[in-house]
Amino acid sequence: MATRYPMGNYMKQAGALLGVSPDRVLRRVGLSNTLLEEDFSVTAEMFFRLWDAMSAEADRPGIELELATAYAHGPFIPPIFAFSCAETLASGLERLADFKALIGPAIMEVSRPGGGLHLVLRPADPGLQMPARMGLFELLYILECARTFTGVNLRPVATGLPGPLELDADALAYLGVAPDTGDAVRLTFSAEDADRPLITRSAALWETLEPGFVEQLRAKNDTTSMTARVRQSLSEALPGGATSIEDMARRLNVSKRSLQRRLSEEGTSFQNLLSQTRFELSEQYLKNSDLSVPEISYLLGYRETSSFFRAFQGWTGMTPGDYRTKGTAV
Template sequence: MGYVTSLFPRKVIAAVGPVVDGPNLLRGLGLEPDAPWDPKIMVPVTVYYDMLERIAETVDPTDLPLKVGASMRCDEYGALGLAWKAAPDLMGSLARIERYARVWTSVVEYELRPDPRGVLLVLQRAGARRLGLRLSNETSLASAVSIARQVSPVPFAPLEARFQHPPPRTLTHHENWFGCPMHFDSDLDALLISHEAARQPNILGDEGITRFLISHLDEELSEIAGEDTLETRSKAAIARALSEGLPKMADIARGLGLSARSFHRRLSEQGLSFQTLTAETRRELAEGLLRDERYSLAEVAFLTGFSEQSSFTRAFKRWVGRTPASYRKVHGTG
């Protein structure tokens, strides 16, 4: 199950106002209405989507993501918000969003993608395109614009904003907030930011503070509780796909809510490669299946992505130094 920071639902309810029963909605998320706002407290993303959709039954949600985005403040994000401020330029702030988004959500990945006109800040979120997810995507990119405006010494607007879902009944609210052309039914959820804006020095850019905060955030990332590592999630996805043959990196990345480029980059940062992960997954899965004698050798070969048992036998002997049949004699449990 994915999670998002409780800051988002609290901001949503504050933006809607007394039209809805805010305290009751917060309690439905497991939050105490009068408790301090702590961005480190997480809520299940599906429950958050449910809350957004319940609110949409009461009020027109067209401009709700924009109100929430406008209300976001760097300081409310703790060390991450300070790291955005202290980055030398807007590109540095965007790079921190790309790297440290997992501090406040486990369901969204950001990717900086080169574009002839500048750089794309691409938002990647897996899941069915239900209303709650669509509103959440708009909120996330509206928040990114709000943060960019807070760190920039000059007025900021992206060159364009893109969303994969259909447009609302009117674009007026979005055009006024983003200050740029809007493209719905797009192939991406993204902001296109000009080279000039990306190079704009931040108001409070400070290299010394940045080094301290980055060290703190790296430590915080490593201590995030209850989240499987990228290696673990990748191996699980590869194992599920092997019965259809050797999976492609792009397909596994898509299932994890990442682009192939972002997936490759994140694996490389951890000293991993997709080819190595696939080989390790096949070997580990084969060893586990061979211990269970309910599976025939032919079935083990099929479930580990081999079209022929002979190919599996040769690969397994290369991996562990003995044939599958010999391994089963020693390790099988019956």
């Protein structure tokens, strides 16, 4: 299953900053504006398409610098916070690289060739190309964060963009060095700047918050389908009577609407999975245990045994007792 990335809140924030209608951006790529009712997620390909659509809808130069400076001083973004708590610029960017996947479809690599500090940002999917204007935003954003967290007006040694792009005067002046055109976002700092301490560093705060960040990354990298997660969770939750989609959404830490959409994308629904899981478990209990029918009914989350009888007859055309007898005879 393709990895998905949060986009809904970002579109609302960026739209407000740029004076752009998120509805119009969604229409440009053929998506419904009902997605804006929550923080929806998209594939890497759609993420890039939405970025291009946002740029096209704004239709003016300089939006990348506007967004970069606003975001560097605006909403709380966990990977950027991780960066800010580090001891030095180099360790901060290395930490940002660890958690970058939480906020976008990109892989970030940090190295120290010759003592300097070299950063490369590529699409997480090697079959895709990051839009050049998005690459410019990433370049400006990381540089603005680096300047803010060090308290120094750092000047890169070199920069690069994933495709040709004519920069406006403000963006070029901000970078201080014209970017090369290549296959990735690139940013290089001197050895002196690499080891600069961050004025925002806080080892104690990071120690407190790091486990939560690591868990978010683990969950992000979990490629198990939502169908499999729901089936597993139902097996655990049914004996406690958790049989509603609201119960399941809470257990899986997603919204009801997100859960419905994810299951629909995988070609199923919560009610189908609930019925399938109950049937499969009932078969196991009837064939491989001495549990009574009322006990099995309870374990499947039915409040009334009669409800289990009706459901089982609908699945098999037999009563649970007849099914168990037939299985034993075979």
